[in-house]
Amino acid sequence: QFPRECVTPEGLRSGECCPSPSGTPGDGCGAATGRGQCVAVTADSRPHGPQYPHDGRDDRERWPLRFFNRTCQCNGNFSGYNCGRCRHGLAGPNCDQLVLVVRRNVMQLSAEEKRAFIQALDQAKRTAHPDLVVVTRRYEDVFGPDGSTMQFENITIYNYFVWSHYYSVKKTFLGAGQPSFGGVDFSHEGPGFVTWHRYHLLQLERDMQDMLRDPTFALPYWNFAIGGSTCDICSDDLLGARSSFDMSSISSNSIFSQWRVVCESIDDYDTLGTVCNSTESSPIRRNPAGNVARPMVQKLPEPQDVANCLELNAFDTPPFYSTSSESFRNTIEGYSAPQGNYDPVIRSLHNLAHLFLNGTGGQTHLSPNDPIFVLLHTFTDAIFDEWLRRHRPDLSSYPLENTPIGHNRQFNMVPFWPPVTNVEMFVSAPESLGYSYEAEWPAQAFTTTEIITMAVVAALVAVAVLFTVTTCVVRARAYSNQEARQPLLGEQYQRYSQEHEHEQRQDKTQSAV
């Protein structure tokens, strides 16, 4: 959300958030060293789709203008809320050294690498975010009851990751006593699903690199497309086994059994018009494959589902929503069948993996509280990156307008700061964002039409071969019959002609006599 130094009463009233990387007054955005300058925020004003009919009622519209209208614009390879750091994929004092971190399959990490990753997650759960604070009220209440008690809170690195997901999916408050509007989601059910979650992960990865002072730290991924009903990463050396005492709890041998969730009290937020804060409450709930009421979500996606969705050519299709058909985005998100056809009863790929977890990880406002979320989404992002590699889409493949609110190409993603648009994440990760995936992708199985076509071709070839062979055999037989008869005829002929010649010679002799 916002840098701590910007959320003072004066800062918020000025609408300007342009801190100095050196802390020197008058050096906002590192202007003195040529790093950047303070400029007006650009916020997309193209029309959004018809799903959201409450324009003017939500702080997240035309993000982040309700809070700030001036921000740092960084020059060249500099980046960050004060231009004090490098763009993703670059490092060094001048941000001119290329860096590439590799995200790997968590199951293929060594025992020591697994331990270090789990330990790093736990450290992130306990370490205050060094720069950012979160808002705990709507803008109209943000100055507090006395007009100067700012309604922002410190939050840990991991809880910020959870909070930002919650803030992007929360309902629109329409007033006390009125039901809040739930048909709004700034990070799901639209083209921004893949770009929003990509940035969400990048921010966590960057925060953890800083926390660990290890610029090579990379988030691993969970290949959830393994079919069956076993959560292979739910072991105590990874994300926690099932408790022996409670089907929906995590084993006490796992550090995650001690984690407590944030943003649980959505009914309170939605009726009181407040916003989730940094308060932790209940343990994580998880019961993989245990949803007896929905047998369809008791099994993980199949490898073939990934192969199928990677074949889809269109990034997204009208209405750019959870009802889109033949859309790569709606298919990887999991509202369409893996082949791309929209079917309201289907849950596949990403959605199916969430629902399979059957607990904290399956409820949108809470799901990142279960750290499986991180690995589930790195895999989803790996599929997105493989799709970008295979299809090489033009930026214009990402819809410019009429998508659900928050999802237009140039919309700043909520609630990130400094402002970052969806299209900035619609790029190849190894080429532009400084990370890549070590992954193998399942081969495409043949479709029914392809199988029929191949069968017909094979049958035609077989007929042709049979015909050729038969013809050859018949000819060969005929030829060999001929060969067999010819010597007889020849002999006969020879014998006949010899006899005839002999008779003729005898006749001649007799007539001479």
Ligand SMILES: O=C1C=c2cc(C(=O)O)[nH]c2=CC1=O
């Ligand atoms: O956290 C999430 C939970 C989800 C549940 C569904 C569903 O299809 O019902 N989708 C989800 C997305 C999430 O991000």
